Amino acid sequence: MSTKLKNEAASSPNRRARTCFHPTHSAPLQAMEIYVLSDAWIPPHVHENNRHEFYYLIKGKAALVWFDQNNPVISDSILLSSDSDTRAFYNDKAEQPHTFVILSEFLSFIECSNGPFIQSPSAVRWYTSFTDSERLDFWAFVRSYARDNYDVTE
Secondary structure (H helix, E strand, C coil), rough: HHHHHHHHHHHCCEEEEEEEEECCCCEEEECCCCCEEECCCCCCCCCCCCEEEEEEEECCEEEEEEEECCCCCCCEEEEEEECHHHHEEEEECCCCCCEEEEECEEEEEEEEECCHHHHCEEEHHHHHCHHHHHHHHHHHHHHHHHHHCCCCCC
């Protein structure tokens, strides 16, 4: 775990930081170490153009949560943990709206995906139509779902 990434995440408004291992954004393989604090919110997003994601957890737990394409309804989730068989996970549903809910103090992981890097993942239409207040309520609901589903206490 990188102390540098931990410090960067703590001072970042989005509460996460990354170190890229690939030489350029146009590299055919994008590999990075990512550090995310438990209070970070990663908005639901999709990866188009047959983009694939592989995660290898260094330390921590998170729920990977997928949503319905057209509605803010949870369709599936999985607990990822550095202490279990789900330490390594291939997300074969990257084109379905998804997010992470961090269930430990922090999550440190390696992410690999096919390049080139696309500036931002595609926004999910139903999420972008939410007001700020609705986004906060939705995040509270998703976080509560993950914590309840995977028996995590505050």
